[in-house]
Amino acid sequence: MRVIALHVGVLAALFLVQFVLPDYHHLALTRVMLLAIYAMGYNMLFGYTGLLSLGHAMFFAAGLYGAGMTAYYTDLGVPLAFLIGICCGAALSLVIGVIALRTTGVAFMIVTMMFGQVAYLTITYFTDYTRGEEGLTMPTSARSFDLLGLHVDLTNAVQRYNLALGLLALTLLVIFVVVRGPIGRVLIAIRENETRTLMLGFDTFRMKLGALVLSGTISAMAGAAYGLMFAYVGSTFATIQYSIEALLFTLLGGAGTVLGPLLGSILMFYMIDITSEYTQAYLLVTGVALVVLVLFFPKGILGTIRERWLPWLP
Numbered sequence: 001m002r003v004i005a006l007h008v009g010v011l012a013a014l015f016l017v018q019f020v021l022p023d024y025h026h027l028a029l030t031r032v033m034l035l036a037i038y039a040m041g042y043n044m045l046f047g048y049t050g051l052l053s054l055g056h057a058m059f060f061a062a063g064l065y066g067a068g069m070t071a072y073y074t075d076l077g078v079p080l081a082f083l084i085g086i087c088c089g090a091a092l093s094l095v096i097g098v099i100a101l102r103t104t105g106v107a108f109m110i111v112t113m114m115f116g117q118v119a120y121l122t123i124t125y126f127t128d129y130t131r132g133e134e135g136l137t138m139p140t141s142a143r144s145f146d147l148l149g150l151h152v153d154l155t156n157a158v159q160r161y162n163l164a165l166g167l168l169a170l171t172l173l174v175i176f177v178v179v180r181g182p183i184g185r186v187l188i189a190i191r192e193n194e195t196r197t198l199m200l201g202f203d204t205f206r207m208k209l210g211a212l213v214l215s216g217t218i219s220a221m222a223g224a225a226y227g228l229m230f231a232y233v234g235s236t237f238a239t240i241q242y243s244i245e246a247l248l249f250t251l252l253g254g255a256g257t258v259l260g261p262l263l264g265s266i267l268m269f270y271m272i273d274i275t276s277e278y279t280q281a282y283l284l285v286t287g288v289a290l291v292v293l294v295l296f297f298p299k300g301i302l303g304t305i306r307e308r309w310l311p312w313l314p
Contacts, residue, residue, distance in 0.1 A: 003314050007176065010259060011169050018161050026157050032269045033164040034226045037171045039249035039261030041218030046247065047255035048179055049211040050191030052109045054243050055116025056219060058096075061123065061238035062089040063220030065130065068233030071142035073129075078145040078154070082224050089220015090213060097212040101205060104194075113240065120238040135234030143231060160229050167225055168262070171218055176258055178214070180314060187211055188256075219246075252293065254300030258314045263301060 014033070018026060038060050045051050067085030070076055076084075100111045124132045144153045154160055178184050189197040190204050198204050227233045236242075245268075246261075253264025271289060275282035297304040306313040 002312055006313075007172055007259070010262070011165070011172070014165055014168070015162075018158070023157065026161060028269065028273070029266075030157070030161045030164045030229070031226075032265050033168045033262075034222050034229070035245075035249070035269070036262040036265040037168055037225075038219050038222035039246045039253075039265050040171050040175055040258075041215045041222065042246035043250045043255060043257075043261045044175060044178075044218065045211055045215035047250055047257070047260070048184060048191060049187045049208055050194075051208065051212070052247075053112040054109050054240060054247075055096075055112035055114070055119070056215075056246050057238050057240065057242035058116045058119035059089045059093055059216040059219040060223035060226075060242060060246075061119060061235075062092045062216075063223030063225075064227040064233050064237055065123065065223075066220070067224035068136055068138065068227040069129070071138055071228060072136050072233070075141065078142055078152075078228055079147055081142070082228060085224025085227070086217060086221050089223065090217040093213045093216025093220075094209075096216070097209045101208050101212065113243075116238070116240060116243055120235060120240075123235045123238050130233075130235065133235050135232055135236075138228065138231035138233075142228060154229055154231070164225065164229065167221065171221075172258065174214075174218070176314065179258065183207070183210070191256075248290070251300055252290065254297075254303030254306070257300070257302040257306065260300055260302045267301075 014029075017029070021029065041059070042053070042056050045053055045056075063085040065085075066088030067081045070081035070084045071078060074081075096112070096115055100108055100115065103111050123130050130136070143155050144151065146152070152159055152163070154163075179187070186197065186202055186207055189200075189202070190207060194204050223237065226237075249264035249268055250261050251264070252260075252268055253262065254260030268286075271286050272282060275285045279285065293301070299307055302313060
């Protein structure tokens with residue numbers, strides 16, 4: 001009950017805070033929630049399964065371009081474009097998983113980074129369609145839609161915020177159910193000792209593939225929502241920088257914790273946002289702050305709190 005109350009409380013706080021936020025932070029927190037969903041997808045693979053990927057931005061970009069290009073070049077509508085973006089990420093993660101999971105450790109990290117670079121170069125190669133770094137700006141038709149008798153306007157900050165919050169709640173629910181169930185136990189066992197888990201009779205390859213597909217699908221959902229809500233699709237989102245950002249969000253908040261990526265995303269975003277107002281060396285200041293946090297919270301903020309004081313934290 002404490003765990004459920006914590007998650008419901010966090011979602012309730014995010015819902016209520018929108019009524020007091022100024023316009024800038026209203027928009028910023030919408031963006032942070034979508035990036036937190038992306039980081040949660042990454043945490044599913046890294047935090048719970050123990051697989052370090054440096055190419056995860058390709059799944060975010062798959063959802064981004066799958067939804068964005070569908071909305072830009074066709075009249076299929078926003079909901080269908082969103083679903084196509086998610087399917088693109090799921091299909092890509094399945095293909096990449098079948099290949100990359102034949103490796104382990106550092107080799108897996110390098111292979112995923114290489115696939116990530118291939119995805120980025122593919123986007124820049126087909127510039128006639130993707131517009132490369134210039135990107136695509138969504139047309140007016142991709143800024144609103146009707147669903148179940150309701151009219152949704154993505155230019156409306158309040159509706160956009162609550163849509164992002166709804167997706168965040170859905171992601172939290174899915175991850176919570178998975179990691180607290182038998183599958184989550186097996187994934188944690190693989191993270192701790194894959195050889196022993198294999199000896200116990202579990203198909204570790206299939207479990208890791210499932211974790212990668214779920215991780216990629218969640219990341220693609222974040223990318224699809226990001227592109228449609230903010231009306232922009234660009235190759236920058238496929239660079240290795242965005243893979244590293246997901247890693248930093250997860251490490252800062254606490255790898256292997258459900259709420260860690262959300263906390264890490266909020267702290268990292270506002271740390272950069274606030275310091276950049278005072279100095280051009282904001283990345284240096286942010287780096288020093290991260291080093292200090294890692295020294296005092298070696299397993300991330302929530303990971304260390306769970307280890308030292310609150311062992312019931314998921």
